[in-house]
Amino acid sequence: MSLHLGDCLEVLRTLPDDSVDALVTDPPYALNFMGKTWDSPGKTVDASLGNWFAGFVDGEGCFRIHREKSGAYYACHFSIKLRRDDRPILERIARLTGVGRVFDEDHHSPDRPGAHPQAVYLVQDRDGCIVIRDFFQRFPLRAKKLREFREWSDALDDWIRQERGNRWHGASDKSAMERRWLRMKRLREYADPPWSGHGYQDWTREWAVELMRALKPGGHGLVFGGTRTYHRLVNGLEDAGFYVVDCLSWIYGQGFPKSKNLNGEWSGWGTALKPAHEPIVLIRKPLAAPNIASQVLATGTGALNIGASKIEHAGAADLAASQSKNPGRSDLVTSGTYGGDRPQQSVSTAGRWPANLVLSHSEGCRELGVRKVRAHWGQPTQRSTSPINRHAYGMTFEKDDKPIGYADPDGTETVTAWECAEGCPVAELDRQSGESVSTNAPSRGGKSVGGIMNRVGIPRDSYGTYFADSGGASRFFYTAKASTAERNQGLWNPSDRNGHPTVKPVSLMRYLCRLITPPSGTILDPFMGSGSTGVAARLEGFEFVGIEKDPESFETARKRLGWAVHQPGLFD
Template sequence: MKRIDLYFGDNRIILPKLAENSVDSIVTDPPYEINMMGKSWDRSGIAYDVYMWQCAYRVLKPGGYLLAFGATRTYHRMACAVEDAGFRVIDQMIWLYSEGFPKSHNLKGEHEGKGSALKPAHEPIVIAQKPFRGTILDNVQKWGVGVFNIDQSRIPFSTEQDLKSATWGRGTDITGGQFVGSTQPSGKTNVEANPKGRWPANVLHDGSEPIMDAFAQYGERTSGKPSGIKKAANNIFGQFGEQPLTGYGDTGSLARFFYCPKATKADREEGLRRFSLQQGGIKNASGRGFSASDPNRPILRRNTCPTVKPVELMRYLCKLVTPTDGTVLDPFMGSGSTGKAAAIESFGFVGIDKDPEHFPIAKARIHHAAGKYKPQSTIFNHGSIHERSEI
């Protein structure tokens, strides 16, 4: 039985009340601090607050991972705050998408065709880890965290032919689980792609047509074939032993290496039937950027949060960094996409948000997901401080 705890309030007040080393991962989408649509919650500076990240650090188990989205121009400030709080920044993911629009001031007259902004098409995600003592194996055995769930996060082959195209007739079987092989009488190894899928990458995309077209323009490409062993050598990083020279060796669009989540209206508003339609933004019909003269029209939504992430994307991220039966923390719950993903994947979940407009939406979405995938559950026993549910 997994517990879902939803807290309404300031995460800097609530996090210190949670048990130390009690969650297995943090997957969150903090404010980008860019004053989106003039919303006060997106200009508070909370994403840069070292104390807030220290509070989250305390609750996370040693070796646990933090995945936090950021905006392209403010990501560095969030990442520095994460690092200053004690986390070790180990990598960055990039999520590519096509639905962004340029928030550009476009000039006219003799300067027609010039503007002040590019079209947004990606968001960075910081990958950070709470440091631990001893070896990775020791930490996994003690705390259950400290490694990525590679096999659960592999990118599946699209077709049987796709799988076959990733198989080679020769090479060496020392590729860290990327391939499986069998030795032939000749002494060569028959190297085959792992049928579970391709190794997860640090680039993701939404699978939309513009993104796929962008990859397709580079044509069908291979990613190299294994060619034996590179001899040991000295370099600026020190002495390296023998290294395999390997690649995937298959052909196709470059998009085949990346995961493809795609947001839908049904995803954003599932479980919100009782909510009335509200203005959730404006749409620019001209494509020229926003100004007083553009023919903008309101967008009516039940989920009025302007930063909803696709649940398929959040499911993927939760599975990547959370052990089976683990608990995910989202200190910036928003409209509940991470909580919905955690419920679908049967993880425990702790969500915190202080926005009175978004909290009921998150509660309803998570309630619906938990009831849909765990229909026997008793959910959301109301409390004065927080909503608590057992699933």
């Protein structure tokens, strides 16, 4: 386990190539959530103007490490010099950046008698140079000036760290700046295509490019997004080179509408809906192998762990009852020899296939224990009049008055009982769906000859496992919410309470970690927050690399992770 306090971009650049198996993270959504500075959207700049400026600087700009004759002083300058009749261009650049000054410069050199008067745009203070650097990190240079910019940027970092003026103290400081100063004279390189100009999208691309490098080929990522800025998040990830596999949706009930309610004749009108879901984009780094199977064999990445992410059975008795009532079958299949049988698996021991929808109870819901519900009775069972041609014709159906699927021997099944608060999405889904019953048709491993119906309304060539259990639709998608006890495990001092505003349920994060991470793999979270991803990763047996910029959140995560490491099964 490796935890890093610092800016994610700086830390990500130190990670080795192809060193991480999976990414699970909840980055800022650029919504200014609760006034947090880490969730501010950043400045939006017109993309065409920004790209024009970058191209202009590639031809006319000058990044300088200014050196005094004695070598005791160094400073960073940025300048553009044009003919004086082009001064309006420089003034437009000054308005665009908001830093620097424009002035006229006359040439009276005796060896240049015909030189034209010049106009100069100059930035020579530290704060102004920082603005220039931030600008070209969003709108990259694409020709020879890129490497000069990088050397200049490193020198700017050194300059910012100097405590007294611009003087470089000691031989090591001066020799480092000397090397940078010399290297800037001979650098050439090309860069990536232009960026969008939208602050959040370009910022996403910036860290996603580093993630692309650190992830193994075929490695998956699950990235939470906000409903208003999700499109920018996905565009930024795609700009960095990721392939979008799917979008999951986490539905919860504890959101509160931030609406301005109108009065008077417009009473009842407002400005916002209650937040009740967060999208989660599922992404994958491009493969390095010819196909997914080859990639999985080479690096363990490229596929989803469906088996480990299925919705679990209620218990051993539940599984045993289901298996006894859904025995394996032997069916003719198109890929087999005519007249031969191939055994087909019936009930998966792992559970239902994972969906791209996940539910959580509301904050006010209470778990009461368990309850018994009636299992489905009398599912017709298929009987054939001809053992030879039983797959082609001559089907009859008999009523079999026995409980099937997940029922206990007494014809009931055990489910978790909840007392739900008003508006709970789990209760609402079950109320609208009503009590439904899954069929118990056996799972298929191959396509049967003919297309006749198997059981009632189930085509014989349909695939999947059918469970014959009953209940609301929420049983397909449910995961528990983050309880107060879960948020604060390992934080025993009253002053150490977990005050992070966007804590995710550990059960949800465990599910996501299992879905995309190979056995003993390493999960990276560059926006660790209070550490829920790390807790989930460790409880699932994965290695974890976490990065967090906020010292308070980092300390909370460190304590929660320390507790989880020494408390196996803590959040089961």
